[in-house]
Amino acid sequence: MTNIIKHPIWAILFFILCIANICCLFWLIESLNGQPKHQPSADQTFRLKSNDTLILSEATVKKHIDTKNKDTAILFNNYYIWIKSSSKFMNFDVESTIKTKPVVISPGVLSLEIKSVDIGNLPISKKQALRLVQRYGALPQAVKLDEENERFIYTVGIQKFGDTELLLTKIENHQWYFDVKMKE
16 A cells, blocks of 8 residues: 555656646736726716606615526615625636615716625635626626726616606615606
């Protein structure tokens, strides 16, 4: 038995394993310290020619937002929006939870200010977690991550429901304000 363990193939396999571990360690450090390729901007503004305003409670808004898809669930709780998602990374199921606070930064543009991030219960800082989201997250086209300001920028735009158009203008006292244009 000891002759098998002393065989030189074990030394070679140990050396290969050490190199693989060092490469994985460098890759992980690079992933956590990498800089984002671009910064999103919130310059786009929308206008709706209307003097009518619609005020909805958060509970009403919650009922009319698509809160579930295949891999992501959006939950409203205590005036925060929780984004829970599951994904696969290197054949592991990774559960992520992001707690955000919604703020309108310009008409039709919503900022989801990130309060906390949990990615697979990893003991990493919020800044490192956001770098992972920036690099590996599959965000919808209308959503950009502003890593520097720790927020998601969601371009809502003008929402059309038949002949009615809605434009989100502000969120105040847990009420969502929309400019409304209806065909009369």
